[in-house]
Amino acid sequence: MRATLSVAIATLLTAATIGAPADAAQRETRIPDKAIATAAQLRETALASDLGYRITESLTTEVGPRLAGSEADARAVAWAVAKLKELGFDKVWTEPVTFPKWERRSESAQVVGRNMQPLHLTALGGSPAGTVEAEVVRFADLAALEAAAPGSLAGKIAFIDYKMERARDGSGYGPGSRVRSRGPSAAIRAGASAYLMRSAGTDSHRNPHTGITRFDEGLTPIPSAALAVPDAEQLRRLLERGPVKVRLALDCGWDGTYTSQNVVGEIRGSKKPEEVVLIGGHLDSWDLGTGAIDDGAGVGLTMAAAKLIGDLKQHPARTIRVVAFSNEEQGLHGGKAYAAKYADQVVRHQIAAESDFGAGRIYAYSSSAPEHAKAADAQIAKVLEPLGIAYTPGQGGPGPDVGPSAQNGVAWARLAQDGTDYFDLHHTPDDTFDKIDPQALAQNVAAYAVFAYLAASADGDFGSQPASPPTGTK
């Protein structure tokens, strides 16, 4: 998961949808009883299946880390195509996604002088290369650095020592990720030579959290990195004793463009195959871990959910489309490319849901369903309820890669995962397969299977309609 921008967008979208003119009563969406019964069986089948776990294991083991644009990006695409075919999807194809390529080559840092010792850090995605040895100036939070006078940090390293808070819904990541996205530009404005932050994470391990940053227009980028939490605390303790000089050496940077692929697989609908329920995750990961919770699990569990639907004697009316999005981490490139490509097919998208918040149990369901689809939405929630999932209409927003489609008017659903521990691992070397609980993952597969099957079986729509003005159409 990249950022929480999508939540903000979603709030707007939800409001807009709720306020839409209601010709709802005339065409209320309902889900047939027979489909409800099938979904309940499907739920139990999925709970007893380890398919999602095995697919996630395959991706994270065989491909491993898959930084967008890296050698492993192409292997991940090939893996996804082969896996969808092996699973018997009716149609499998790829769609190009082009983006700037960023590389990490090496990185190190140490306190120099009388307290000489190494510090564990990692370059932020988008950081330029550079070696800087300078005194560190600590700021308690982003606001404090943004308040620093222009030029006041000349020849210094700016350090934001902000501690991200733990929360089930990941709400601590809003302020946490802003330190990453806005801190470097604030440091440059104050004249700093380099930027350090305490990782946007909730753990206490020597594993720094990377993630994309950006530099405001007109600023000259500076080397920017995140310290592991224990290292940020060590630096704070040292700074309490007096001036501290740090040497950091980052070798990384942008290098041309790369064309990867969104990988798409479909379980063909029995009656309205041209209409799709979209589920998916993102195929890329950061390079430090093997991208298990972010987002191998999202890819694995949605592939498994669709496959289990495909195994039913009778496919649902609409097509189940699984998308493994390209390069989510560095700017939703796959999600934006998808939205642009299908901008004129908004109404053909019944509803869309991306899983990109780990592999914890799903505890809440909500969607953008307008008034005329609320009864059907509640029907879905009812079949999800035995999984321990509460119905929370009006809450949350679409996953990051379906955000651009949602902006175009595609209806979205949210299957909210328990993210209490998500930011212990997120964007670190520790995001590895062993962190996934197979039972929790099966519960996710069951929830996605139920949701997708029922949405695809509904008589009526979930409110997808072209936004005004549409984006990306000719």
Added chain:
Amino acid sequence: MRATLSVAIATLLTAATIGAPADAAQRETRIPDKAIATAAQLRETALASDLGYRITESLTTEVGPRLAGSEADARAVAWAVAKLKELGFDKVWTEPVTFPKWERRSESAQVVGRNMQPLHLTALGGSPAGTVEAEVVRFADLAALEAAAPGSLAGKIAFIDYKMERARDGSGYGPGSRVRSRGPSAAIRAGASAYLMRSAGTDSHRNPHTGITRFDEGLTPIPSAALAVPDAEQLRRLLERGPVKVRLALDCGWDGTYTSQNVVGEIRGSKKPEEVVLIGGHLDSWDLGTGAIDDGAGVGLTMAAAKLIGDLKQHPARTIRVVAFSNEEQGLHGGKAYAAKYADQVVRHQIAAESDFGAGRIYAYSSSAPEHAKAADAQIAKVLEPLGIAYTPGQGGPGPDVGPSAQNGVAWARLAQDGTDYFDLHHTPDDTFDKIDPQALAQNVAAYAVFAYLAASADGDFGSQPASPPTGTK
């Protein structure tokens, strides 16, 4: 903590002591009531003090990692001398300890071929440098590798995938550390080009566990390293799919000798200052973390315990001697040097106890007290009881650095720490100050203060007597 060899030694010593001829009744050791009352007050003072925590913070923050023989070794010695003086110890000095010097310069590994990806590992202490690219052969445990036919691993990398078990008393480390100490020699005998092991640890983080290894006489050492637990599991999963080739590059090795120092500080006894109760920890650490639980805490808590005794209006009869031992990690060099230096002063050592098992709460007390000192031993246990410490006579052994002195006949005590989580951190980058619980550390200080004060106040001894034959005397 280096190894559990000391436990085995201790078992022998305990048996020997228990079986010693008992002229006990003639000179039963007892602790005066007044001392018991003072110790109870001291216990509460220590529980309310953060001194041990602050000393540990100082060492781990200001010196950081302090690999024996490194630049930081000298800084650690200077720190210890300065800290003991600052705390007002009556006498502070150093004693030279010479040992071979091992250096870690760089290390990396990756799976090569179609599943190309990095693996997190760390060289074992004592490993030679070398770059090896070869197929990996997995063994479930040490016995399986030791059973491999000579030459059967020619041109291969041997990999022991043994999972160490978690236990409060650290008993899983026996078999775990044997994989480290004996695995490389077994690999060489089978003809392997390099040696890999799953870290001897109980965590699931990308932080490999280092530790000393050795090579049997007559064998040519090979590059030997430990994989982080998630990486060992990843390698196992890959091996389940077919042959796996790994490239590992270690730059490390022995380089001459180095002379460091045991650092000694004393709180002078009021009546028998020439007799000492020895408490301490080891000053060196592995280089990956900052040596907080291993063994900054041991140094910090014993310095604090002695200082709090020194703050009493009346010092106990005997001297409290704190020793910060040099280079425990690579072979008990400091403990052996101490034992050799004081081999003719065994009876002047009332009793000795080293803290080198982390910073968890102490849950049990025992000692080598012979029959004539058992009543006094029970008196100590009684004052420890309100700290949640059980009296477990006959169990355990001396800490590693007092092991050599115990072999010479010095009585020892064991204040057993809860090590349930110890091997999550032990010898990894994650052994940092933030892992220490201040309340648990204060409980340790209280226990050591009570123990040392009472042993130093006893009328009579705890059974120290020169072993036959003595070691290291002229």
